[in-house]
Amino acid sequence: MPIPENYLKAPHFSCSRLSKFLNCSLQWAFQYHYRIEREHTPLSLVFGGAFHTAATWIAVKKKDGRRIDAAEAEDFFSERFLEECRGSENLTFGDCDENGCDTMGRSMVACLMENWPQDEIVIDAGVPFRVMLTDYRGLPVSDKVLIGEFDLIIRLPDGATAIIDWKTAARKWPADKASKDFQATCYLYAGWREMKMDPEQTLFRYDVITKTAKPAVTRYPTMRKHDHFQRMLKLVGAVENAIKAESFLPNESSFFCGDCVYAAACREWHRTQSRTISVGDCSDARKMKAAA
Template sequence: MSLELDVDPNEVAEKLTGRNYISWSAISTYQACPLRWCFRYVHGLPEAFVSSSLVFGSAIHQAAELHYYELLSGNPAPALDTLLSAYHAAWLERDLASIKFGKDEDINSLSDLAERVLSAFRASPLANPNGQIVGVEEELRGRIVEGCPELLARVDLILDEGSELVVTDLKTAKSRWSQHQAHDSGGQLMLYSELAKELMPGKPIRLQFLVVTKSKSPVVEMRKISIDSARIKRTRSIFWQVWQAMRRGIVYPIPSPMNCPNCPFQKPCRSWQG
């Protein structure tokens, strides 16, 4: 699986994964477990199941995306029922038999949770942000690390607040994030900020997470991430190192009691011999 250094990195990525770019999801998957990355991105193995938390998060994203698209179009904020319809439409795109639900959880309990989450979202100031919405699910792409493929980013929300361009990533979480948790998750936004510079050259950029808790009484909070040149340099280095390992075909499992139970590649992992 090792590929030559003198070939354009985009071409190498396409030969390796069928995509002539790399995503943050691929990078973070490799960091968590290189073998899982290989099964998913290189071999394209079918997933035995998908976790309900992933489906739920994607469905909430789809509803929030509709909300912000309506605002971008100059329309009033959608009603709760409209957002719930978008949430349910996302579930209909899935094979329910392939979804792995958590303990004491089913599609009905998650539907009730979605209603609480989206109600909290609509009531929060973050549902009606200051400034002008300039991008919803905006796709940004560029080479930010020499010797690596171009990075493809999909940004949930981009705002022009006049003095700043605000890049926002929506997260659903089991519990409220501390600022420390937000900081630890900030590598993704650090790289995205490098791509966002091209949107309005010279304008300062602010990074933030919009975190919605999946709890009995959902909370919607914004967590700012300070742009740190040393952190960007470190994240670029991680990107480069991960890509070199991918390119060389370095894969191995990382057994984890946290990740393995919800891994959809358990069967091929157990039979993998290197």
């Protein structure tokens, strides 16, 4: 089930918004503060969305106990992916063109199905959440709520609950990435708040599928404690203060720079006066002035 419209319309943070702010607050500001149009749509965005939709489709069928045909799942992916490609403006391609990505996506869907653990029970898939961000005293650290969607919730063979997040990645992750990753903290916090999942007993697992000719699924389990939640909440408070102060800075060593959808606006940033950013597209500049 997609995140409900009313969740999206109300002021909110999502884990990806927070991560974006922490990676490059200027990129965050272009998108969410000044609300300028992105300069292009990276194919990777469309690809990741179609893959997630296909993975959710498989999980829902498993939950309902229905038989799944691998070819049907691959076709489901292709339909969503090609439809999204046709509906996207200024689509930009990296190493992979539309046909190449379609073939790779089909292999990844087949790989996910082949490697689906038979002893794990699907409880639910595509589950939206919306939780208050409150510290250990019960005081809100932000007037925004945290929203998101659990890709998959499962029952493990030992009876424990796990939240699964599917990731597509160019290569396998470094061994310690899952233990530091911000999303696990946000999602386990949400599971605790929204579904009363005990963080000491709940696993978060990244199921990473490589975007390669011969894809592989690697699983990275991790857990969090209440202290991690307090650190995350402190970070959210600091982000909130930075937004109020309009303290937005480029991070030119960011992982996002390579395919940044605001690269042109970023190049102009240091030439602008306070609260007025001049970019090639005047309508975007007007939007930024209006937002200031």
